[in-house]
Amino acid sequence: MTVPTVESARTWFSAQKIAGYGAAAFAAVFVLYPVYFLLQAAFDVGDPQVRPPTSYGLDNFSGLFQFPQILLNTVNVSLAATVMALVFGFVMAWILARTNVPGRRLFEQLMAVPYYLTPLLGALAWSLLGSPESGFINQIWRALGGHDHLIDINTGYGIAWVMALFEGSVAFVMIAAVMKSMDPSLEEASQVIGASRLRTMLRITLPLVVPGVLGAAIFVFAEMLGSFAVALVLGLPSRYYVVTTAIYQLVQQYPPKIQTAAAMGVSLFAVMFIMLFLYRRIVMAGSYVTITGKAFRPRVADVGSLRYVLLGVCVLYVFVAVALPLATLLYASVQKIAVAFPVAGNWTLDNFRTAMSMNAVRSALGNSLLLGFGTATIGVVLMGLLAWLIYRSRLPASGLMEYIVMFPQAVPRLVFAFGMMWAWVVFPIPIYGTLWLLLIAYITVFLPLGVRTIAGVMLQIDKSLEECAQMCGASWAFRVRTVTVPLLVPGLVAAWLLLFIASVRELGASILLMGPHSKVITPSIVESWFGTSSELTATLALIQTLVVAIAMIVLVAVTRRVGAQPVD
C-alpha cells in the first residue's frame, strides 16, 4: 500500500479545488450574471429605451396591482392544475406502485411519455379537440344532437387540464418514489385487523404519503406558476392571461413594457423561490414519512378483479395524455382545414411538403438536436462536478453553491431569458445571436435538473468506497475516474437523456434568444402557430416528436450497447 505523501496530498487538494471551484465559478457566472440584469430592469423607472437605467425605484412593482385579474388567473390555473396533477399522479402512482395491475412495467414507462411529448404539443392537440366551436369533440357533440359545446378548452380549467395531463408525470414520479419506499407491513396490519382496501388506502396509505405529496404539490405548483406554452396556446383565444403570457405580450408591444414585464417576472420568481424553499424544507425534514430503517421489500397488494378496473384507468390516462393528442395532430396534419368530418377534397399532404421546406424543420430541428447533444454532454460533466462539489466534497461554500445552482428552478425560463439577453448582448465575446448563447442558456436553466438527477444517484453511493480508495493512496482524479464515475454511470446516462430531451423541447428561453442563424424547433412551432395554419403547426409538432423519438431510441440503444443501463 502506498502511503500518501505531502506532495500527493497537495496534488489531490489542488485538483479537487480547481475542478470544484472551476465548475462553481462557471455556474455562478451563468446564473448570477443574467439575474443582475433582470433585477436592474425590474427596478428601472427611467426611460425604458435607455440602458443602463438612469433612475431606480419601486414603481414597476406597485404598478403590478393594475393587473389583479392576471394575478388571480395565475393563481387559479396553477392551483387547479396542481390539484389535478396530484390526483392523476397519486392515483397512477398508487395503481402502478402498490397494486398488481396487469402491465405495470409498461405503464410505468408510458407515464414518462407525456413529459417527452411536451405541454406545447398537448396544447396544440387539445386546442383542436376542445375549442368551443371548431373543436372536434364539440363538432361530434353537435352532430349527435347536442347544443352549443360540450367542452371549452379555452378557459382557466381547460388550461389547467392540459397542464396537469402533461406535467402530471412529474407528480407521478415524485409520488411513486414515496410509495415505493413505504413499508407495506403498515397496510398489511390494517387489513389484518379488518379494514377494507379503500379504508386502508384512505387511513394508512394516504397519511403516510402526505408529506411526500405535499412536497410534490409545492414543486408542481411552482412549475405551474412558470408554465408558458399551454397558457399561450389555449389562453390567448379567450383573453385568459397568466403572468407568463402577460409578460410575453408586454414585451411584444411597441414601445415594449419591459420594466413592467421584468417586475412581473421578479415577483413571480419571489413566489416560486418561497415555494421551492418550502419544498426543500419538507423534503429535508421528511424523516417520519416512510423510511423506517427496517429492511423491507416493497410489495404490491392483490386487488383481485379490481385490477381490471384499474387497468382501465391506466389505459384511459395514457389514451387521453398520449394517444388522443398524437392521433389528433396526425389527423389535422393531413387536412387543408381541420374539421371533424372532412369532405374528400379536404385531404392533403401539402402540410408535410411545406413543413419540409421550412427553416423550422430544415435547420431548426438540426440545431435543436445539436444543442441537445451539446447541452447534455457538457451539462453532464459540469453538473456531475457540481453535484459532487455540493453533496460529496467538504469544500467550503458548497451549501451556498446548492442555492445558486437551484436558482434557475425558481425563475420562469421566459423571465430568465430576458436577463440572459441583456447580459450576453453586452458581453465582449460575440456569442449573442449564435447557438453558443442558446447552449449557455440551456446549461444554465437546466442546472437544477441535471444536478438533482445526478445527486440522486450520487447520494446512494456509500462514501466509504471513495474513502477506501483514498486510504489506498489514490489521487482525487484517479478516484473519480475509477470509483465514482463507474458507479455513477446509470445516473449520468439518465441525466444525459433528460438534458437532451429538455433541451430539444425548450421554449421559454429559446423564444427570446434565437438569432437568424440559431433557430430551434419548439419556438419555431409556436411561431408557426402564430403565423401559419393550425394544420401546418400540427405537422411541425408531429415531425418534432417523431425525430426526437427516433433520437431517443438510437441513444438508448447505444447506451445499452456500451453497457450502461439508464435508470428510470
Added chain:
Amino acid sequence: MAGIKNRNVTRRTLLKIGGAITAVPLVGFAAPGVLAQGQTKSPTKVLDFMTNADVAKAEQEGQLVFYCHENEPGTAGIVEGFHKDFPKINTSYVRAQTGALYNKILSERSAGRFDVDVIQLSDLAPAVDFQKKGGYEQYVSPESPAYKAEHLSSPVGSFFWTGVDPAGIAYNKAKVTPSEAPKTWQDILDPRWKGVISCKISASGLQFVQWYALRKLYGPGFWKEFAKQNPHAFDSRVQLFDRLAKGDDKITAIGEYPAYILFKDKGANVEFVAPPDGLVATPLIVGAVSKAPHPEAAKLFVDWAMSKRGQAWYQTNPNLYYGSVRTDAPPMPTGVRLSEFKLLYPADWDDYASQRDVFSKEWNGMLGL
C-alpha cells in the same frame, strides 16, 4: 366583394411639401453627407432593375440578414425571392412582431452589436423613430423615382413603402348570411357580434392604424363601444382567418385583404367586405440599416425590393400579397389594383405616432392586459 370605390389615397401631410421637394434632386445625384458611397457612381443594371450596389461585392459578402415583422412563411418568402435572383447571397432572418423586433434591434445597437442588414416594419411610427436615431443607412435607390414622395422617407434614402396591407371586415359565410353581414365599420358594434368577433393585439401596426383612423372618423366612443363586444385578439392575420374559416369567430373586425385571398385559395368559406368609408391600411416599411455587416447586399436588396421585379414578388407571393405603391405596379392577383381601393391612412403621421401610448393603454385595457 362590394363597396370598393376608386379614390385617391390620403396623403402624408408631413411629407407633402418637404418630401416632394427633396426627393427629386436627391434621386440620381450625389449630395454630400446624405448619400451612401455607392451613389457616387452611375447605377448599373442587374437583371431588369437598376442598382447603385456593387453586385460583385455583395456576392462576395455572401450574406444578407433580414429582420421582419411578417409571419414565418411570409418572411421566408421574401428572402427566398431575393435569394432566387442572387443565389450567391445566402439569406437568414429573424421574425417577430414590429414592437418586439424594434426592441430587439435597439437593444442590440445600444450594446454595439450590428448583426442586421435590412429591416421591415409594419408601423411607420417606429420607422420614423429609428430614422431619428440614425438607425437607417442613407441610401437613395435608383428605383426611387417609381415611387411617390409620400411613399418614401423624408429625407429620401432611409426607407420606403414596400407595400400596403389593406383591411376591411371579413365573415364566415356558413355562420353569417350576406344580409346579416356588416356593411359599414359601425356595423361591427352590433351586439349580435358580441363574443364572436376578432381583432389584433396592440403589437400590430395595422391595428394601431385602424384604431387611429376610425377614431378620427367616428370619435373616441367608437372603440369604447367596440370593447363591449369582448373581441378575441390575435397576433397575425392568418390566425384571424384560421379561426374565421373554422367558425370559431363569425366575423373579424380587421380582415386583411392578403389573408382573405390566401384563405379563399384554400377553399375557406369566408367573404370580404370593404366598408364605404374605406379600408384601413398600413404601410410596410423597408430600409437598409446603418453599420450593416453586409452593406452592399443590403443596398442590393433595397433596390430589388423597390424594383418592379421585387414588387411583383411581394404582390404575388401567397403569404404576402402586398399591394404595391409603385406608380407602374400591375394589378394584384385578384385583378384589383391597390389604387382602386379607398384607403384610410392617418392624415397626420406625427399626430398618429404621438398617440401610440394612448392606443396601447386603451387596447391592452380592452383585452384585459
